[in-house]
Amino acid sequence: MEDIQFENEVDSKIFDIIVVGAGVAGSAFAYSLGKAGKRVLCIERDLSEPDRIVGELMQPGGVRALRELGMEDCLDGIDSSLVFGYGIFKQGKGTKLSYPKDSNGAIINGFSFHHGRFIQKLRLRASSCENVFMVEGTVSSLIEEDGIIKGVTYIESKKKDNSNENKENGDESNNTAAAATTTTTTTTTNNNSNNKDSIKEVRAPLTVVCDGCFSNLRKSLVPENQPLLTSTFVGLIIKGVQLPFQCHGHVFLVDPAPILMYRIGSDEIRVLVDIPFKCPPNSELKEYLETVTAPQLPESLRESFLYALRNSPLKKMPNSRLPPNPTPKPGVLMIGDSWNMRHPLTGSGMTVCLSDCVILSKLITQSNPAINFTDRISMEKLIQKFTIQRRPLASTLNVLAGALYKVFSASNEHLRKACLGYLSLGGEFSAGPVALLSGLKPKPHILAMHFFAVAFYGVLKNLFPFPTPARIRRCYQILCAASDIVVPLLRSEGVLKYIQNICIILRLTK
Secondary structure, eight states, X not given: OOOOOOOSOOTTOOOSEEEEOOSHHHHHHHHHHHHTTOOEEEEESOOSOOOOSSSOEEOHHHHHHHHHTTOGGGGTTSOOEEEOEEEEEETTEEEEEEOOBOTTSOBOOEEEOOHHHHHHHHHHHHHHSXXXXXXXXXXXXXXXXXXXXXXXXXXXXXXXXXOOHHHHTOOOTTOXXXXXXXXXEEEEEEEETTEEEEEEEEEOSEEEEOOOTTOSSHHHHOTTOOOEEEEEEEEEEEOSOOOSSTTOEEEEOOSSSOEEEEEEETTEEEEEEEEOXXXXXXXXXXXXXXXXXXXXXXXXXXXXXXHHHHHSOOEEEEEEEBOOOOOOSTTEEEOGGGTOBOOGGGOOHHHHHHHHHHHHHHHHHSOSSOOOTTOHHHHHHHHHHHHHHHHHHHHHHHHHHHHHHHHTSGGGHHHHHHHHHHHHTOTHHHHHHHHHHHTSSOOXXXXXXXXXXXXXXXXXXXXXXXXXXXXXXXXXXXXXXXXXXXXXXXXXXXXXXXXXXXXXXXXXXX
C-alpha cells in the first residue's frame, strides 16, 4: 500500500476546517469537504495502520454512504469479503437471513475486512486530495475564546515529514472569506539537544471532533455525556475452517452473551466473544473461554477456536453506549464514536458515521449563504438540520443494536427464544428486521412494530396450548422485559414518545 502523505509544516497555511482524527469518520469527512473545495487540516495521533477488533463489518447502508462519498474503491485491494446477510444459531439450529434485493433481484451486499487495512485506504484517499492536509500529532486541547471554539492546540509528531511539494506550494487564492481570518502559530520546547516537542496552535472557523471512542476532547465539550460501558469484546482469529453460511455474518446465541463471527480475509475468521460482566485478566479469561465458551460452539469450529485461544494473544475492546447530545459551543461539531456509540453486535457503527459524513458535508458545502460557524444561532440551525436528517437512520440502528444485544443475552431467555422463532417464520417476519439491520430502510416505527411483534409472538407461544395463571404471569413478564429494554433506548434517542407513554400507562415499564 502506498505511503500516506502527511505534513509537519502548516504554519503558513490557511484552513476552512480542522478535523481531529483520521479514522473512518475523520478521513471520510475530510475527503468529502476537500473534494468540495474546502481546505481541510486533518490531525491524527498515529497514522500507522491500526490493529483493532471492531469496525470490520460494514452493512449495505454503510457501503451506500461510502459510494455517495466517492470512496467505495477503498474496499478494493484489502482482501475484503462479501457479506450477504446473517446466520443466527442456537443449540445447533440456524436461521439464514439475507439482505434486501436490488431492482435487478440481486442481494445488496455489505463487506467485512481487516479494520486497519480499510482505514489506511481511507487515509490514503483523503491525503491524496489537494485540499486535505494530513498531519500526525496529538491534539491536547481546543482553543476557546468568548465561548467560541477557534481551533486546536496539538503536539506534533517527531516523524520525518514526507509531504509532497504540490500541497506545500498550493494556490491559496480559492480560500473562502471566512478562512482568510484563520491563523497558525507555533511554539517549540526543547527537552534536550536531540529531542524537540513542537506544540502548535492552528485556527479555523470550524473544528470537527471525530477522535473515536476514547476521545480526549469529549469531556471538554459535553461533560455530562459520557459512554456507558455495556460489555467487552474479546477477539481472536481462527483459520482453516468454513462458517456454516458462506458470505454471511454469524451470531451464536450462547450463554451468557452472544458470539459474533465473520470472515475478514481469504482464510481468516474473526471471533468476538462478548463478556457482559467485568472482564477478567487474560489468565482467567482463557480458562473461561476454554471451559465455558468453547463447549457451546459447533463442533466444526471448536478445535480451531481452542487452537487460536492457546496460540494467539487475546485482544479486548470495551463496548459502550453513548447517545448523541448536541455540542453547545459555536465553532465545533462532533461526529463518529466520539459523539455517538452503540453496541457493535449489529455492525452499525460505520453505517451511522459515514451517513453522518454525507449529511453534514452536504449541509456545509451546499449552504447558501455560507454558514457562519462562529455565530451561535447559525450553528444551532445547522445542528438542528443535521439532527433531523440523521435521526431516522441513527435512531433506528442505535435502538436496534441495544435491543438486540439485550434480547440475545441469556438473561432474557424467553425473548431470545421468541426472537429466533419470529425470524424463523420467514417472509416479512425476517425480511423486515434484516432491512432495518442493513441500514437500507431505516424507520424507527417499523423497528418498534417488529420488536413488540417478537414480544407478542413470545406471549402466544407461552399461552399455548392453554393459558394457565402461571403462563399468563410469564406473558406479562415478557411484555415488561421487552418494554424495559426498548423504552430507555427510544427515550435516549428522542423518538416514538407515544410508544414510551403507552408502555408507561400500561405499567409495563417506568
